[in-house]
Amino acid sequence: MSEIQIEQIRDDLTWRIRHEAMYPDLPLEAVKLEDDSEGTHFGLYAGDQLSTVVSIFSEGTTYRFRKFATAVDAQGKGYGTALLKHIIEYVTFMGAKMLWCNARVSAAGFYERFGFVKTNKISRNYNIDFVIMELQLDN
Template sequence: MEKIHIEQIRPDLTWRIRHEAMYPDEPYDAIKLENDSNGIHFALFAGDQLYSVISLFSEGSVYQFRKFATLPVAQGKGYGSLLLRHVIEYVGNMGATKLWCNARTSVSPFYVKFGFSETEERFHKLGLEFVIMQLELNN
């Protein structure tokens, strides 16, 4: 079994994974975020291969993660779960009061397993339905 590790990476190292996993039919630049340089970006590696990424942004003690992506060939192996657990622990240690995301409604049950709850806020983007989900922390 390959050694799995998570580390902080530069924003540009997330772009290929985001593009392949999330929006392969969109232009490459569509997966870049205006504020990528302000974020904290984590990657999960199995061996020396990068499989999963997540980008974290904060306003005070409230954190949002965006562009959480795992390469299609690596989905279903638990990599995303390991990475999300790492981020929850990281923001908890940073004193976060809330962690939230815009989740595709099709994967909201995944986030529920980690204690996230759906809010009433839903929207559509690029033909997909999203729901804002949040996790209360350190309260």
């Protein structure tokens, strides 16, 4: 793995990677969130290349992450693992009691390795199945 650095970034810096990794066949607008300006956004840089992004939103002590994406040419290198560990530490430090996401069903196993648990809340968007997954945090 290249030398990595994780930084808080502007919301617009997340859009290119979100688009490329998640919905390349849709317009760029499909990856922009209405409340992007209210979120906290993190980027993982491998060398000097922004490779993985995630956006975090809070409601009291419940935190949600959205649009967790790794650039196609950077996938499989452990960057998602590094960034997810970082945001779990970050929200724990911020006082979170729970962290949740709307995960692609195909990625549920990845999140389970970190202690996330599937709920029975399943949805479908852009022909992709999603399940809400939750991580209880001890603070």
